[in-house]
Amino acid sequence: MRLIVELESRIAGEESLFRAQLLREDVARLRKLRELAVAAADRETLEVAARRLGWTQGEQRTHELHAALGPLFDAVFAFEHGDTGEASEQRIHDAWVALTRERVERLVGCLSTPVPKP
Numbered sequence: 001m002r003l004i005v006e007l008e009s010r011i012a013g014e015e016s017l018f019r020a021q022l023l024r025e026d027v028a029r030l031r032k033l034r035e036l037a038v039a040a041a042d043r044e045t046l047e048v049a050a051r052r053l054g055w056t057q058g059e060q061r062t063h064e065l066h067a068a069l070g071p072l073f074d075a076v077f078a079f080e081h082g083d084t085g086e087a088s089e090q091r092i093h094d095a096w097v098a099l100t101r102e103r104v105e106r107l108v109g110c111l112s113t114p115v116p117k118p
Contacts, residue, residue, distance in 0.1 A: 001079065002089045003096055004030050029053045033073075037080035046077050055099075061106050068102040071095040 007027050015021040033050055040046035044106045050073050062069075072095040079088045 001030070001034060001076070001092060004034075004091050006093075025054075029055070030076075034080060037073075037077045040077065041075065043077050047073055056103070056106065057097050065099065065102050068095075068099040072099050095102055 004027055007023050011020050011023045034054055036049045037046050051062060055065055075091040075095045
């Protein structure tokens with residue numbers, strides 16, 4: 001899967017130890033997701049197992065990522081069950097970008113403090 005290779009190459013060039021660690025964690029999740037997809041008999045079986053891969057700290061907000069996780073699970077399942085090629089790789093990449101945006105929005109939302117309205 002090209003996405004894993006891309007993330008690993010970013011780790012090699014990453015100056016920030018913090019960002020490098022986050023990338024390593026994402027690579028580990030994606031590798032585990034691939035393993036689960038290969039072993040899963042169907043998409044639903046993959047979904048049950050893949051939702052517990054630590055997508056958020058302590059899995060406390062993973063349910064909020066449901067809409068973004070689904071397309072990633074679909075794309076990886078299809079890839080691991082024969083739908084390989086450039087279009088499939090792009091579908092995985094696009095789903096990953098969407099998931100990353102959602103995760104960052106949730107993180108920023110957790111860290112921000114409400115500003116009182118005048």
